[in-house]
Amino acid sequence: MAYVKAREKKFLAIFEKLGPNATIYGEWLVPHTIKYYRLEAWNEYYIFDILLFKEIEKEGEKELVADRYLDYEEYSALLDEVNRLDGPALLYIPCLGKIKDCSLEQVKQYAEEHKDYVYLTKEGDLGEGLIFKNYQYHNAYNRVVWGKVVFADFLQIKKDHRKMKANLPKPQDQDFEIEPALIGKHFNVEFAQKEKCKFEEAKGQPFSMRQFGELLFNSYHEFIKDNIFDFIKEAKAKPINFKLMQRLYADALKSALGY
Numbered sequence: 001m002a003y004v005k006a007r008e009k010k011f012l013a014i015f016e017k018l019g020p021n022a023t024i025y026g027e028w029l030v031p032h033t034i035k036y037y038r039l040e041a042w043n044e045y046y047i048f049d050i051l052l053f054k055e056i057e058k059e060g061e062k063e064l065v066a067d068r069y070l071d072y073e074e075y076s077a078l079l080d081e082v083n084r085l086d087g088p089a090l091l092y093i094p095c096l097g098k099i100k101d102c103s104l105e106q107v108k109q110y111a112e113e114h115k116d117y118v119y120l121t122k123e124g125d126l127g128e129g130l131i132f133k134n135y136q137y138h139n140a141y142n143r144v145v146w147g148k149v150v151f152a153d154f155l156q157i158k159k160d161h162r163k164m165k166a167n168l169p170k171p172q173d174q175d176f177e178i179e180p181a182l183i184g185k186h187f188n189v190e191f192a193q194k195e196k197c198k199f200e201e202a203k204g205q206p207f208s209m210r211q212f213g214e215l216l217f218n219s220y221h222e223f224i225k226d227n228i229f230d231f232i233k234e235a236k237a238k239p240i241n242f243k244l245m246q247r248l249y250a251d252a253l254k255s256a257l258g259y
Contacts, residue, residue: 002200002201002203002204002205003045003201005204006087006088007087007088007090008087009082009085009086009087010082010083010085010087010090011024011090013081013082013085014050014078014079014082017078018050018052018078019052019053021052021053021064022050022051022052022053023050023051023053024047024049024050025047025048025049025050025051026045026046026047026048026092027045027046027048028043028044028045028197029041029042029043029044029045029046029120030042030043030190030193030194030197037120037121038120038121041120041121043197044091045091046091046092046093047075047079047090047091047092047093048092048093048131049069049070049075050069050070050074050075050078051066051067051068051069051070052066052067052068052069052070053065053066053067054067068135069135069144071135072095072133072135075092076092076094076095079092093119094119096114096117096130097110097114107132107147107149108149110130111129111130111149111151114130115127115151115153127151127154128150128151128154129148129149129150129151129154130148130149131146131147131148132146132147132148132149133146133147178234178235178238178240179240179241179244179245179248180248181234182227182231182234182235182240182245183245183248183249183252185234186223186227186230186231187223187249187252187253187256188256189256191219191223192219192252192253192256192257193256195215195218195219195222196215196219196257198218199211199214199215199218199219207257212253212254215253216249216250216253219253220246220249220250220253223249224242
């Protein structure tokens with residue numbers, strides 16, 4: 001991947017320090033439900049955890065098992081250190097603050113008090129919520145789990161979005177053409193841009209229209225895989241013409257990419 005290649009020295013420095021089996025968790029920021037992130041925030045990878053592994057012997061054979069997550073102070077210091085090396089930075093999500101010995105109500109109150117905190121979103125716009133972590137806590141299954149408080153205003157946005165989708169036309173009779181309805185409901189510009197970004201990362205170069213056929217094949221496969229159960233449910237007993245669906249998808253993809 002072009003992303004990794006550009007930051008190779010930094011990743012190598014991390015694995016030299018932590019071992020080759022350390023796992024770096026993060027998330028690609030591409031357009032999805034929230035569309036008001038700052039322009040420069042899109043199409044970046046944001047690290048939010050690093051997990052270490054250890055080798056154990058089980059039934060005479062060596063096996064890798066999860067050991068522990070690095071605390072925020074540990075992995076942020078490590079990333080700050082490797083970011084002094086040449087190349088683009090390894091970005092990570094900053095810690096907003098710490099609370100100790102708190103109840104669930106106090107956690108909710110903390111989230112409410114910080115709902116106007118802006119990270120990557122435009123000033124005045126709303127984020128999704130806050131993640132709460134306790135690296136020392138293990139649940140009944142000995143797993144480290146996090147908590148998330150979603151802002152009430154964000155939930156209302158999602159509720160309004162679902163209501164809008166519910167008002168879209170539905171196939172109610174035999175004369176209704178299902179394929180355009182499925183494309184119209186499930187395809188969007190954000191999905192097209194996400195697939196284009198994935199394609200560019202895999203190729204290590206900007207997308208050109210000469211590569212449209214390959215992008216079409218890859219992204220159509222993802223589109224069908226992501227939505228097939230919804231298609232079947234919405235079509236009910238009506239057959240779906242997937243050849244027609246692919247032609248409609250190709251037209252929608254071209255339009256979304258500005259061609």
